[in-house]
Amino acid sequence: MKNRLKVLRAERAWSQQDLAERLQVSRQSVNAIETGKYDPSLPLAFRIADVFGMAIEAIFLRD
Amino acid sequence: MPEQTAPRRKGPNFWWGLFAFNMAAISGAQIFEWIDRTTAYVLFALSLGVLYPAIASAGRRMREHGVGPAMLRYNRRMAIASVLYVLGLGIAVALYKRGVLGPVPSFIIAMLPALPTLGMIWAMARYLVEEQDEYLRHRATLASLIGLGLVLALGSFWGFLETFAVVPHVWSWWVVPVWAIGMGLGQCWQKVRGA
Numbered sequence: 001m002k003n004r005l006k007v008l009r010a011e012r013a014w015s016q017q018d019l020a021e022r023l024q025v026s027r028q029s030v031n032a033i034e035t036g037k038y039d040p041s042l043p044l045a046f047r048i049a050d051v052f053g054m055a056i057e058a059i060f061l062r063d
Numbered sequence: 064m065p066e067q068t069a070p071r072r073k074g075p076n077f078w079w080g081l082f083a084f085n086m087a088a089i090s091g092a093q094i095f096e097w098i099d100r101t102t103a104y105v106l107f108a109l110s111l112g113v114l115y116p117a118i119a120s121a122g123r124r125m126r127e128h129g130v131g132p133a134m135l136r137y138n139r140r141m142a143i144a145s146v147l148y149v150l151g152l153g154i155a156v157a158l159y160k161r162g163v164l165g166p167v168p169s170f171i172i173a174m175l176p177a178l179p180t181l182g183m184i185w186a187m188a189r190y191l192v193e194e195q196d197e198y199l200r201h202r203a204t205l206a207s208l209i210g211l212g213l214v215l216a217l218g219s220f221w222g223f224l225e226t227f228a229v230v231p232h233v234w235s236w237w238v239v240p241v242w243a244i245g246m247g248l249g250q251c252w253q254k255v256r257g258a
Binding site: 024025026027028029032033038040041044 | 129131195196197198199201
């Protein structure tokens with residue numbers, strides 16, 4: 001699944017570590033999600049949406 | 064007034080190096096017959112005490128690098144189980160070599176290395192339960208499934224060769240080391256493909 005995490009993170013000048021701390025996950029998790037190697041569970045996707053203050057479908061896109 | 068700084072603690076490399084040096088020195092002394100086997104084993108058992116600061120300093124280093132609490136607990140449990148395994152196996156082999164034992168003592172000495180091995184399996188199970196980071200849990204689960212696949216594949220392959228007398232018998236405790244090798248390969252494979 002494609003996502004806009006990298007762009008959204010860059011807009012806020014957050015590092016992967018910054019986002020990981022906000023989500024309470026490891027930096028590896030953020031990297032794997034951002035590069036599309038791992039699709040997050042629905043609860044984690046909701047946490048990501050909450051951190052960016054956006055809807056899930058505005059962050060995660062269909063292939 | 065000169066600034067006071069806290070004394071620098073020894074890192075894990077120092078303690079692991081000291082442990083390796085002790086092992087090499089004891090083995091060398093035993094090979095050259097400067098000490099007998101029993102003395103070597105007692106010295107070896109005493110040297111295991113070095114593992115306590117080694118494990119503690121490794122834990123500190125991992126915490127500094129942001130390793131999560133579940134992984135820290137897993138490492139501590141595996142280290143304790145490994146030390147008990149080495150001790151248990153050494154004692155069991157030493158007792159077994161002293162002469163033929165009855166079924167009950169044989170069962171008890173067989174448990175000395177078997178129980179720590181079960182402890183290692185329990186530590187892995189607890190890690191999968193306690194890890195809160197779903198991606199790391201996913202990676203560990205995948206690696207353990209790869210390990211299990213290797214155990215099943217090699218076990219079936221070897222078992223049939225053994226049935227038809229092509230290869231010698233292999234003791235079944237090998238399943239845990241093979242599983243661990245498979246897990247290691249699984250983690251490496253995931254790292255290589257960038258997952």
